Amino acid sequence: MISMRHLTKKHGARTAVEALTLEVRPGRVTGFLGPNGAGKSTTMRMVMGLDAPTSGQALVNGRPYAELRHPLREAGALLDPRSAHPGRSARAHLTGMARSNGIPAARVTAVLDTVGLAAVAGRRVGSFSLGMRQRLGIAAALLGDPPVLLLDEPVNGLDPDGVRWLRELVRGLAAEGRTVFLSSHLMSEMQETADHVVVIGRGRLIADEPIASIIERGSRNTIRIRSPRLGDLLPHLAGEGLSMRPAGGSGGDAILVLGGTLAAVGDLAFRHGVPVHELSQRRASLEEAYMELTASSVEYGERDPA
Numbered sequence: 355m356i357s358m359r360h361l362t363k364k365h366g367a368r369t370a371v372e373a374l375t376l377e378v379r380p381g382r383v384t385g386f387l388g389p390n391g392a393g394k395s396t397t398m399r400m401v402m403g404l405d406a407p408t409s410g411q412a413l414v415n416g417r418p419y420a421e422l423r424h425p426l427r428e429a430g431a432l433l434d435p436r437s438a439h440p441g442r443s444a445r446a447h448l449t450g451m452a453r454s455n456g457i458p459a460a461r462v463t464a465v466l467d468t469v470g471l472a473a474v475a476g477r478r479v480g481s482f483s484l485g486m487r488q489r490l491g492i493a494a495a496l497l498g499d500p501p502v503l504l505l506d507e508p509v510n511g512l513d514p515d516g517v518r519w520l521r522e523l524v525r526g527l528a529a530e531g532r533t534v535f536l537s538s539h540l541m542s543e544m545q546e547t548a549d550h551v552v553v554i555g556r557g558r559l560i561a562d563e564p565i566a567s568i569i570e571r572g573s574r575n576t577i578r579i580r581s582p583r584l585g586d587l588l589p590h591l592a593g594e595g596l597s598m599r600p601a602g603g604s605g606g607d608a609i610l611v612l613g614g615t616l617a618a619v620g621d622l623a624f625r626h627g628v629p630v631h632e633l634s635q636r637r638a639s640l641e642e643a644y645m646e647l648t649a650s651s652v653e654y655g656e657r658d659p660a
C-alpha cells in the first residue's frame with residue numbers, strides 16, 4: 355500500500371505536486387496518468403524517498419521509504435532506465451544491488467529469467483537497447499520480491515511482444531496481492547492493463563477511481579439508434595431530456611443519443627410503438643475520457659495559474 359497525505363513539492367515558485375491525498379491499494383494495477391509535466395515522476399520519486407516533499411508525506415506500507423528496514427524488499431521501482439552503470443554487466447548490476455540489500459544471489463538469476471534477459475546477462479549494460487534497459491530496470495524493481503512496485507513509463511522502448519509481456523507481468527503481480535503503481539502515456543495500453551486510475555494535472559488530483567467508472571463518465575458514451583420512423587421517436591427522446599446528434603453515414607435513419615441507457619431508450623421506443631432496427635452502445639475509450647478530464651484541468655489552470 356502507498357499512501358499520500360497532502361503531498362506537495364515546490365521547486366522555487368513552481369509547484370510540481372500540490373496536496374495529493376490518495377491511497378494506492380494492493381491487489382490491483384493502478385495507472386498513473388497526466389500530461390507532460392503534471393508531476394507523475396516527482397510523485398513517484400517522493401514515494402521512493404528520492405525527492406523530499408516540501409510538505410505532506412508519502413508512506414510505503416505505513417512508513418516513509420527512508421525508514422524502511424529492508425527497502426528493496428518492501429518497494430521496488432523503475433524510475434530511470436538509464437540508472438544502471440553502462441560499463442557493468444546486467445548480472446553484475448543486479449548482484450551489486452542484491453549484495454548491498456541482503457538479498458540472496460539466487461534472486462538475480464530468477465529476475466533475469468522473469469524479464470527475459472538471462473541470455474544477455476553477461477553483456478555490458480551500455481550495449482543494451484532502451485527496451486533491454488527497461489527490462490533490466492524491471493528486474494531491479496523485482497529483485498527484493500517486494501509487495502509494492504512503482505513503474506514510471508515502463509512501456510517506453512518495448513516492442514509489441516514486450517508490451518504484452520509487461521501487461522501480463524503486472525497483472526500477475528497485482529493478482530498475487532501486490533500494489534502496482536504504473537505511469538504511461540499509452541492510453542490504449544493502460545485501458546488493457548489497469549483496474550484503477552489516478553489522474554493528475556498541474557500537480558493536482560483530477561480523478562482517483564476505477565477505470566470503468568472513468569470511461570463511463572466520459573461524455574462520449576453514446577447510444578446509436580436506427581429506425582425507419584426515427585422522426586416519430588425524436589420528440590419523445592427530447593421529452594426525456596436526452597440530447598441527440600446526427601449519426602454520420604447513416605442515410606438519415608439513425609441518430610446518436612447522449613446520456614441515456616440502452617434500456618431506457620429501447621423501452622421508450624417500445625412504449626411509443628416505434629420499430630427499432632438497431633440499438634447499440636458506443637463506449638468512450640479511456641483516451642477520450644482522459645482528454646476530457648485533463649482538458650478541463652488545463653482550463654482551470656489557466657484561470658488560476660500555479
Ligand SMILES: Nc1ncnc2c1ncn2[C@@H]1O[C@H](COP(=O)(O)OP(=O)(O)OP(=O)(O)O)[C@@H](O)[C@H]1O
Nearest residue numbers: 365368369370388389390391392393394395396397
Ligand atoms: N529538479 C527540478 N527543478 C525544477 N523543476 C522541476 C524539477 N523536477 C521537476 N520539475 C518540474 O516539475 C513539474 C513536474 O515534472 P514531472 O517530471 O514530475 O512530470 P511528469 O508528469 O512525470 O511529466 P512527463 O509525463 O513529461 O514525464 C514539471 O513542471 C517539471 O519541469
